[in-house]
Amino acid sequence: xxENQSDVDHSYAVILAGGYGERFWPASTSRRPKQLxxxxxxxxxxxxxxxRLSGLIPxxxxxxxxxxxxxxxxxxxxxxxxxxxxxxxxxxRDTAAxxxxxxxxxxxxxxxAVFCVLTADHVMGDLELFRETxxxxxxxxxxxxVLVTIGITPTxxxxxxxxxxxxxxxxxxxxxxxxRATRFVEKPDLETAKAYVASGEFFWNSGMxxxxxxxxxxxxxxxxxxxxxxxxxxxxxxxxxxxxxxxxEAFDPLDKISIDYALMExxxxxxxxxxxxxxDDVGSWPAVASHLPTDGDGNVTIGQxxxxxxxxxxxxxxxxxxxxxxxxxxxxxxxxxxxLICPKDRAQDVKKVVxxxxxxxxxxxFT
Amino acid sequence: xxENQSDVDHSYAVILAGGYGERFWPASTSRRPKQLxxxxxxxxxxxxxxxRLSGLIPxxxxxxxxxxxxxxxxxxxxxxxxxxxxxxxxxxRDTAAxxxxxxxxxxxxxxxAVFCVLTADHVMGDLELFRETxxxxxxxxxxxxVLVTIGITPTxxxxxxxxxxxxxxxxxxxxxxxxRATRFVEKPDLETAKAYVASGEFFWNSGMxxxxxxxxxxxxxxxxxxxxxxxxxxxxxxxxxxxxxxxxEAFDPLDKISIDYALMExxxxxxxxxxxxxxDDVGSWPAVASHLPTDGDGNVTIGQxxxxxxxxxxxxxxxxxxxxxxxxxxxxxxxxxxxLICPKDRAQDVKKVVxxxxxxxxxxxFT
Numbered sequence: 001x002x003e004n005q006s007d008v009d010h011s012y013a014v015i016l017a018g019g020y021g022e023r024f025w026p027a028s029t030s031r032r033p034k035q036l037x038x039x040x041x042x043x044x045x046x047x048x049x050x051x052r053l054s055g056l057i058p059x060x061x062x063x064x065x066x067x068x069x070x071x072x073x074x075x076x077x078x079x080x081x082x083x084x085x086x087x088x089x090x091x092x093r094d095t096a097a098x099x100x101x102x103x104x105x106x107x108x109x110x111x112x113a114v115f116c117v118l119t120a121d122h123v124m125g126d127l128e129l130f131r132e133t134x135x136x137x138x139x140x141x142x143x144x145x146v147l148v149t150i151g152i153t154p155t156x157x158x159x160x161x162x163x164x165x166x167x168x169x170x171x172x173x174x175x176x177x178x179x180r181a182t183r184f185v186e187k188p189d190l191e192t193a194k195a196y197v198a199s200g201e202f203f204w205n206s207g208m209x210x211x212x213x214x215x216x217x218x219x220x221x222x223x224x225x226x227x228x229x230x231x232x233x234x235x236x237x238x239x240x241x242x243x244x245x246x247x248x249e250a251f252d253p254l255d256k257i258s259i260d261y262a263l264m265e266x267x268x269x270x271x272x273x274x275x276x277x278x279x280d281d282v283g284s285w286p287a288v289a290s291h292l293p294t295d296g297d298g299n300v301t302i303g304q305x306x307x308x309x310x311x312x313x314x315x316x317x318x319x320x321x322x323x324x325x326x327x328x329x330x331x332x333x334x335x336x337x338x339x340l341i342c343p344k345d346r347a348q349d350v351k352k353v354v355x356x357x358x359x360x361x362x363x364x365x366f367t
Numbered sequence: 368x369x370e371n372q373s374d375v376d377h378s379y380a381v382i383l384a385g386g387y388g389e390r391f392w393p394a395s396t397s398r399r400p401k402q403l404x405x406x407x408x409x410x411x412x413x414x415x416x417x418x419r420l421s422g423l424i425p426x427x428x429x430x431x432x433x434x435x436x437x438x439x440x441x442x443x444x445x446x447x448x449x450x451x452x453x454x455x456x457x458x459x460r461d462t463a464a465x466x467x468x469x470x471x472x473x474x475x476x477x478x479x480a481v482f483c484v485l486t487a488d489h490v491m492g493d494l495e496l497f498r499e500t501x502x503x504x505x506x507x508x509x510x511x512x513v514l515v516t517i518g519i520t521p522t523x524x525x526x527x528x529x530x531x532x533x534x535x536x537x538x539x540x541x542x543x544x545x546x547r548a549t550r551f552v553e554k555p556d557l558e559t560a561k562a563y564v565a566s567g568e569f570f571w572n573s574g575m576x577x578x579x580x581x582x583x584x585x586x587x588x589x590x591x592x593x594x595x596x597x598x599x600x601x602x603x604x605x606x607x608x609x610x611x612x613x614x615x616e617a618f619d620p621l622d623k624i625s626i627d628y629a630l631m632e633x634x635x636x637x638x639x640x641x642x643x644x645x646x647d648d649v650g651s652w653p654a655v656a657s658h659l660p661t662d663g664d665g666n667v668t669i670g671q672x673x674x675x676x677x678x679x680x681x682x683x684x685x686x687x688x689x690x691x692x693x694x695x696x697x698x699x700x701x702x703x704x705x706x707l708i709c710p711k712d713r714a715q716d717v718k719k720v721v722x723x724x725x726x727x728x729x730x731x732x733f734t
Contacts, residue, residue: 026690306730308720309713317706321733323393323720325709330694332708339684341699341708342692346676353675353690363673366688 011138012061012115013053014102016207017046017074018089019121020067022351023284026338027316029367033070035120036077039288044077046120056131057116063105064120065089065098084239090248095207096262097254100220100227101247107213107231108238114141117209117259123291125278129175136176137210137273147219148210149181149264151203151272152279157193160283162186162205162260166272181272184265205260206275215269223266226254284347285331289314299324303334314344338366378505379428379482380420381469383574384413384441385456386488387434389718390651393705394683396734400437402487403444406655411444416487423498424483430472431487432456432465451606457615462574463629464621467587467594468614474580474598475605481508484576484626490658492645496542503543504577504640514586515577516548516631518570518639519646524560527650529553529572529627533639548639551632572627573642582636590633593621651714652698656681666691670701681711705733 017035020028028034035046043051050062059080066074068088075086087105089098099117106113116134124130137148151164165183172178184205188196196202211219220228230250237243264270282288289300299307303317310324315332322332331347333340340350357363384402395401402413410418417429426447433441435455442453454472456465466484473480483501491497504515518531532550539545551572555563563569578586587595597617604610631637649655656667666674670684677691682699689699698714700707707717724730 026688304730306720306723308716308723319704321393321705321724321730323705323707323709323724325707325716325720326713327697327708327710330708332706334706337686338688338690339699339701339706340690340692341694341697342690343694346693349675349692353673353692356673356675357690363671363688 010110010113010142011057012063012106012110012113013057013118014063014065014099014106014115015046015049015118015120016095016098016102017049017064017066017120018070018092018098022354023348024288025333025350025354025367026340027318027333027335029336031070031073035066036070036073039282040123040291045122046074046078047080048123049118049120050078050080052124052127052130053118053134056134060085063087063102065102067092090244090251092256093251093254094256095259096224096227096257097230097251099209099216099259100224100231101234101251103213103216103220104231104234105238107217108235111213114138114210114212117207119207121281122206123278123280123282127277129277130275132174133176133273133275133277134210136172136174137178139174140170140172140178140271140273141210141212141215145215145218146211146269146271147215147263147267148178148271148273150206150208150210150275151181152206152275152277154197154202154204157190157197158204159187159190159193160281163188163193163196163202164205164272165202166274167201170271177274178271179274181264181270184260203272203274204279206279208275209259210273219263219267219269224262227262230254284350285314285333286344286347312344336366377477377480377509378424379430379473379477379480380424380485381430381432381466381473381482382413382416382485382487383462383465383469384416384431384433384487385437385459385465389721390715391655392700392717392721392734393707394685394700394702396703398437398440402433403437403440406649407490407658412489413441413445413487414447416485416489417445417447419491419494419497420485420501423501427452430454430469432469434459457611457618459623460618460621461623462626463591463594463624464597464618466576466583466626467591467598468601468618470580470583470587471598471601472605474584475602478580481505481577481579484574486574488648489573490645490647490649494644496644497642499541500543500640500642500644501577503539503541504545506541507537507539507545507638507640508577508579508582512582512585513578513636513638514582514630514634515545515638515640517573517575517577517642518548519573519642519644521564521569521571524557524564525571526554526557526560527648530555530560530563530569531572531639532569533641534568537638544641545638546641548631548637551627570639570641571646573646575642576626577640586630586634586636591629594629597621651717652681652700653711653714679711703733 020030020033036044064086071088106115163185164181166179167182168180170178237246292300297311299313301315304321305315305317306323308325310327313330318335329344357367387397387400403411431453438455473482530552533546534549535547537545604613659667664678666680668682671688672682672684673690675692677694680697685702696711698709724734
């Protein structure tokens with residue numbers, strides 16, 4: 001790995017980890033959202049995101065962006081990362097502002113850097129292929145002024161993701177294919193999604209990007225001068241006592257726009273790396289359970305669970321015993337001082353419960 | 368009430384409260400069985416059984432029989448009763464032995480007493496009528512050498528109770544009818560139960576009895592000399608330091624037989640009092656819920672419960688918040704450090720879960 005490591009010198013990663021827990025309530029809460037849960041074993045989703053970079057980008061060059069009130073919990077649950085690498089956004093300003101903030105931090109530490117923008121709430125497989133995609137993407141971003149987006153080769157006509165349309169292929173040696181990105185489209189209906197997948201020209205928009213500080217800064221100057229100005233104002237104060245104040249001043253007035261809308265749909269130097277590795281956003285309990293082992297009756301159980309004539313349930317029993325009798329396709333989540341019970345096909349409605357609870361002061365402590 | 372009270376002087380009650388919690392697990396456990404739960408509000412089932420005697424038999428003349436390991440919890444949860452009135456059976460020897468033990472305690476305190484044998488795990492209505500039935504039953508037992516059993520006027524062809532067949536009516540003044548009991552029958556099948564109810568001659572065997580110490584002792588002498596001997600051996604030591612040892616010596620060798628089998632099916636002086644009051648054994652969570660108020664969607668909830676598109680559920684949420692989404696006809700019981708989830712129509716299978724747990728040392732602490 002030392003060889004690879006030297007290949008990708010000046011390489012950084014910025015992990016966007018600012019989400020609040022809703023679909024995994026009550027396991028996830030506003031104090032411990034999805035990225036800080038160990039949904040799939042002993043490591044948190046965020047730790048797994050850092051682990052995936054092993055041999056490619058060392059923890060000291062991994063920056064985590066989260067919301068300011070999650071900085072404490074994130075530091076506590078990320079012993080592998082330097083404290084100064086965990087940056088709190090003073091308010092929620094969507095992904096364009098977050099990427100600009102990450103760019104400022106990376107630029108201050110290494111103006112010649114290339115960096116990946118990654119997420120903390122996905123499950124991935126084929127990690128060698130994932131790292132190879134990042135490695136060759138960073139190599140491309142180092143040699144050409146391009147903005148690289150990673151498009152995932154779709155395995156089904158999902159209506160849960162946006163898509164990237166890919167055009168002309170670039171002449172780049174190595175196993176990863178790079179193509180011009182010709183269009184970004186929102187989540188399609190099922191018919192459209194089927195047509196996309198059949199065409200072979202559409203890829204899932206993963207929200208992962210690769211670029212050099214230079215190319216990204218140029219794009220901000222061209223299309224989002226306000227964000228470019230923020231980068232310039234922050235670079236001199238990164239890692240100083242004045243940073244938090246300067247960040248709060250700069251962040252608050254920003255518009256909430258996504259990086260897709262802010263840059264990717266506007267710039268003409270967008271390249272899509274084909275991500276042929278396994279990738280799943282595990283956006284619900286059933287999605288998580290599909291990555292976990294089942295008992296003989298198809299139940300996924302974590303903790304002390306006794307099942308009698310019960311099948312295909314998902315039960316997380318933290319700090320207590322749960323007995324299920326005669327139930328099928330149910331989700332039962334005990335965590336902290338709350339319990340959720342809902343059928344698997346209502347897993348998306350967990351967000352509605354969290355909204356109900358957040359609307360009522362009596363229940364605030366539980367979310 | 369003073370007038371009634373004087374009518375029934377020498378009156379005692381023996382409440383059989385020795386059951387272990389199974390059908391109400393995890394709210395009920397071996398340390399806190401059904402009779403010690405407040406299933407229907409602030410008072411425990413046992414306290415309600417004592418309260419029902421108000422104006423008829425004062426707490427100082429109410430004896431509670433339970434298992435020895437439940438004496439502590441029963442005393443703790445029965446502040447209205449004198450400690451010396453809560454007697455622990457050293458082992459389980461069925462109802463004949465329990466009634467003989469109760470007889471010994473009552474006889475030692477008042478050889479001229481009449482006493483009712485009552486249960487602690489039923490819900491009753493029409494309490495004035497209940498008390499009138501006891502009052503006139505005790506009056507009869509004081510004047511004649513009879514063994515009175517209370518037969519409940521059936522409201523449906525239940526297959527969950529045994530029945531008493533009633534014959535010739537006695538000439539007794541007052542609102543309560545007394546008839547010769549001609550037969551005791553086990554739980555019938557539905558066809559038989561329907562025929563019983565249609566005949567008007569069959570009544571639910573309530574397990575409640577009324578008799579004088581004298582008449583009961585004579586019956587034991589005639590049909591169960593071993594139990595008669597136990598009574599004679601215990602009477603001199605009741606309320607002395609030697610009682611526990613003598614009881615253990617006497618109780619251990621006894622056969623396990625029911626009072627019905629031991630006396631009621633054998634003696635020829637059995638009288639049935641018609642119990643026309645409401646009586647329910649509330650033997651399962653749905654039976655309990657039928658006595659509690661529902662929300663607009665038919666849910667019975669106790670504690671902090673949030674329901675979204677959920678109807679006709681029974682949720683007891685002790686010390687935590689429970690959110691139910693999109694579920695119907697489900698029982699969810701959180702109590703202590705365990706949770707039960709089962710459909711209403713599997714409520715009887717809770718006993719199976721408790722058996723499973725008791726078979727496995729790993730789970731013993733939860734039952």
